[in-house]
Amino acid sequence: SSSASSDVDAFLGCLYADIPPRLVHTPSTNNYSALLLSSVRNLRYVLPGTVRPLVIVAVTEPGHVQTTVLCGRRHSVRIRTRSGGHDYEGLSYASLDPHQRFAVLDLAELRAIHIDAARAEAWVGSGASLGELYYAVAAANRTLAFPAGSCPTVCFGGHLSGGGFGSLARKYGLSADNVLDAVVVDAQGRLLNRSTMGEDFFWAIRGGGGESFGVVVSWKVRLVRVPETVTVFGIRRFRNQSAIDLVTKWQDIAPFLPRDLYLRVLVQNPQADFVALFLGRCGRLFDIMRRRFPELGMTQADCQEISWVQSTIFIEFFTTDKPLEVLLDRSNKPDYYLKVKSDHVQEPIPRHAWESLWEKWLDEPGTPPIMLDPYGGRMGSISPSATPFPHRDYLYQLQIYSFWFENGTDALEKRISWVRGVHKELEPYVSKNPRAVYVNYRDLDLGTNELEGNVTSYDNAKVWGEKYFKGNFERLAGVKSRVDPDDFFRNEQSIPPLRAAK
Ligand code: FDA
Incomplete structure (x- = not known):
């Protein structure tokens, strides 16, 4: 409809006020398709007929994320956040709902890694890949490591917000068990850290799937000890x-x-x-x-x-013959x-x-x-x-x-x-x-969301939600009611706000 397209124009105008136009990609700009495909790991979700984003915003600083969230709310454009694009069901860049108008916030450029080897801690941007982190940690100190998954191109944003399981889990737990702090943009466009978001919100983004609660910009993690x-x-x-x-x-x-x-x-x-x-x-x-x-x-x-870092290559590629730099290859992408x-x-x-x-x-x-x-x-x-x-x-x-x-x-x-x-x-x-x-092994066969009024139905979502989260599902929905009561951050399997019992 013309009002929808004028909303989109207004949304773009709103973005351009704060974000350099070269970072804003629409289907009519040159780089749109290449950027969309750049981190797609499942060709099922780029088949013809797939609902694509109106815009991809390739942010380079947290302020761009805040702007995109605020403009999206003002002009009724939803947001899907993409860090590494590995979601098994493509939820970070595709929609099953033909009526959903959404922008993709692509965080690939937010991938700075700062390692403090003396304290065995690191700040890691959500767009950093696991391979990039493994490489950087090992370069800083051969006896430090981080417990996370085996695929080096998986990125921090999705992986940590969904859990993060790998070969060190029996010793150190999930990635999410080793998060110390995080910087998040919430549904009101505010930039929050652990102390300002509060412990419930911080709990939810360590395994509840970040996409329901906000956009996690970066993570502070505890590094762990391994032998030389x-x-x-x-x-x-x-x-x-x-x-x-x-x-x-x-x-x-x-x-x-x-x-x-x-x-x-x-x-x-x-x-x-x-x-x-x-x-x-x-x-x-x-x-x-x-x-x-x-x-x-x-x-x-x-x-x-x-060395431990070589073991990450062995577990992925079944060989120790590859150079460590293979961990830095973000384009190493199976079609x-x-x-x-x-x-x-x-x-x-x-x-x-x-x-x-x-x-x-x-x-x-x-x-x-x-x-x-x-x-x-x-x-x-x-x-x-x-x-x-x-x-x-x-x-x-x-x-x-x-x-x-x-x-x-x-x-x-x-x-x-x-x-x-x-x-x-x-x-x-x-x-x-x-x-x-x-939840990081996303499976839409478990069920997909339905709306009840203008928010996602809690009762319906419980069917799939308890499979992922068991008794934690209700608490996640409670956090959602507090941090995103209007259900702005929604997708096929986002956490619904908890409704008072009828
Ligand atoms: P992607 O960008 O697609 O994000 C996944 C979900 O998280 C989306 O819903 C997205 O919106 C949301 N999200 C992403 N960034 C966010 C952010 N910054 N803030 C808020 N929400 C955000 N898992 C595992 O535990 N161990 C393993 O060994 C592997 N191995 C593996 C191999 C391969 C080839 C694939 C395709 C997948 C895995 N996985 C895995 C699963 C992986 O952990 C899961 O798909 C992660 O969510 C991927 O995170 P990405 O950021 O790469 O994906």
């Missing part, structure tokens, strides 16, 4: 050897190993790959493995002794379509179930990996309400990670129904009431 030399291995066992027995056994072992040892498994026909990071030398690792998991048959020849579903496991899945899963679903060329990541250790000793991430007591998390390169709806439907099929098959064996999911 750590040990990694990757051991492959085939199905016709002992893979199924080993995966079954792994469930009883990996969550209970010493905290210094992280042992994940990737199951992908015809093999299971056991990948380990040990915060110590090969000799001790070998002793532990011989006592605790002799069936795997690890030998000292499997060890590679390297694939993606659908992921995930679970938490409370009781070991019986051998026969693995056998039939493999028989029915994995025994086909090109099937995606199922990734098993152990909890236990520090993860299990943090209270489920300490942060919005409640999944502390499980044995492990499981991801069915399907990606494909073929275009077209046939491939899309076939791949998505495969993921859903495996997920259905696993139902009897995984967590129940709720079937618990980690």
Whole structure:
């Protein structure tokens, strides 16, 4: 309508008053498409017909974020915040609702990293990637590290606000467990830090998904200690050897190993790959493995002794041959379509179930990996309400990670129904009431928001919200009512304001 387009013009005028026009990209400017695509990790959300932003604002300072929020409110344009664009369902740059008019705040340029090695702390911009931080921390001090995810191009903004799980979680918890302070732009356009936002708001952005509450500009984090030399291995066992027995056994072992040892498994026909990071030398690792998991048959020849930062490359790329600079490559971007579903496991899945899963679903060329990541250790000793991430007591998390390169709806439907099929098959064996999911593994199959009046319906959102947050969902909604009662920051799975009981 003409009033909508005049709102958009007024919105742009409002932005231009404070933001240099070269940072404001509309579909009619040259760089719009390249910028939109620059951090897209899931081609499903750039298919024709996807609702795209009216504007992308490539901010270079926090003031630009404040301006965009204030102009958006004044002229009825919503905001989606994008740091690294890894959201599995594209929520940082695409909308399922054809009527939603929104701007993308792209934070890629807000990626300064300041490390204080003496205090073992760092300030990190939301647009910094995990790889950039790992590189900078290691350059400052070989015995410092940060607990976060394995993919180096994931960025701080989404990762920390949703949790942040990786190979140091059994020793140090999630990224979100190691946040000391944050700078946020709230729904009124104010720039707040921990003391001015208050503890409830600060709690919510450490695992509740930042996008519902404001825009996190930067994070102050605690760095953690690692030895100068750590040990990694990757051991492959085939199905016709002992893979199924080993995966079954792994469930009883990996969550209970010493905290210094992280042992994940990737199951992908015809093999299971056991990948380990040990915060110590090969000799001790070998002793532990011989006592605790002799069936795997690890030998000292499997060890590679390297620095912690090299281990981040090993875990992602299965090699130690790449230069450290690979961690700085933000454009290292797979052009694939993606659908992921995930679970938490409370009781070991019986051998026969693995056998039939493999028989029915994995025994086909090109099937995606199922990734098993152990909890236990520090993860299990943090209270489920300490942060919005409640999944502390499980044995492990499981991801069915399907990606494909073929275009077209046939491939899309076939791949998505495969993921859903495996997920259905696993139902009897995984967590129940709720079937618990980690919010950084976003899955819109769990449900999407509906409006009730002009705000998101709480009752409707509870259906998916309790799967991500369990008992913390209600508290998140309470924080939302206080910090964004008008529900300005909303998307398909944003936290709704808590409504008084009817
Ligand atoms: P993106 O920019 O898409 O943001 C994700 C969500 O957070 C969006 O809703 C967005 O609006 C919001 N958001 C982003 N920046 C914000 C900010 N500054 N303030 C407020 N809200 C903000 N996870 C994990 O725990 N361990 C792992 O090892 C991996 N590995 C991994 C590999 C690959 C290839 C992918 C695609 C994803 C993962 N993940 C992961 C999941 C990842 O942690 C999750 O997608 C993060 O939310 C991504 O953060 P980005 O900033 O990159 O994404």
